[in-house]
Amino acid sequence: MPVKLEHRIGVQAPAETIWEIISDLSSWHAWNPLYPQAEGSLRIGGQLTLTLALHGQKPETIKPTIVDWVPRDQIHWTLKMGNGLVRTYRYIEIEALNENACIFSNGEIFSGLLGPLVARRLRKPIRRGFAEMGEALKARAEYAEGLEDNQPSLL
Numbered sequence: 001m002p003v004k005l006e007h008r009i010g011v012q013a014p015a016e017t018i019w020e021i022i023s024d025l026s027s028w029h030a031w032n033p034l035y036p037q038a039e040g041s042l043r044i045g046g047q048l049t050l051t052l053a054l055h056g057q058k059p060e061t062i063k064p065t066i067v068d069w070v071p072r073d074q075i076h077w078t079l080k081m082g083n084g085l086v087r088t089y090r091y092i093e094i095e096a097l098n099e100n101a102c103i104f105s106n107g108e109i110f111s112g113l114l115g116p117l118v119a120r121r122l123r124k125p126i127r128r129g130f131a132e133m134g135e136a137l138k139a140r141a142e143y144a145e146g147l148e149d150n151q152p153s154l155l
Contacts, residue, residue, distance in 0.1 A: 003119035006107030007130035013141035015072040015096040018104060021140055022075065022092055031140045034129040042069050048077060054125040064090065072096075080112075087112040100145070104137055106130045 011018060021031070025048070028038040033053065040048035046066045053059045064077035067089075074093040080086070088108050095103040107130065110119035119126070 001116060002109050002111040003116040004107060004109045005119060005123060005126050005130065006105060007127065007134045008103055008105045009131075009134040009138055010097075011102050011104050011138045011141050012100060013102065013145045014100055015094045015102050017141050017144055018094050018102055018137065019072040021137060021144075022094075023071070031136045032133055033136055034133040040066075042066060042075065044068065054122065054129050056125050057122070064088075082112075082114060085112050085114040086110065086118050087115055104134055106134050 023042055025038040025040060028035050032038070035050045036053050037051035038048065040046055044066055048064050048066065050062050050064065051059050052062050062079055064079040066075065066077045068074065068076040072094060074091065076089065076091045079088045079090065088110050090108045091105065093105040095105065097103065108126070110116055
């Protein structure tokens with residue numbers, strides 16, 4: 001049976017601001033502790049090259065394939081490891097609550113013969129990584145929204 005791990009956080013920023021941050025893969029190194037390196041283009045069928053940095057694990061390069069993306073709404077990708085014995089469906093989603101507030105969801109569904117076992121074994125570092133990514137995005141987006149006109153942007 002598939003295993004789902006997720007982190008959700010409220011962000012006091014418009015969906016557009018959050019989207020600007022998450023869609024700029026080349027800037028993930030500046031704020032994203034879970035994926036300190038990211039490259040690729042957001043398009044269906046596009047491949048990303050990400051460095052996955054889970055606590056207590058050696059950083060690992062992964063190459064997921066984007067299966068869906070909608071501006072100001074979501075990015076979804078899949079990854080197969082171990083000849084398909086582990087399959088993951090990763091999602092990053094923005095749920096607008098109003099013009100200036102959103103819920104940022106950050107999760108993964110593990111399937112395949114060994115996927116649930118991997119998810120259970122790495123549950124704590126994965127959840128920690130999702131939480132740290134969510135907190136970092138929240139801080140960056142809320143800071144960007146609070147900027148005065150004469151201050152430099154973090155975006």
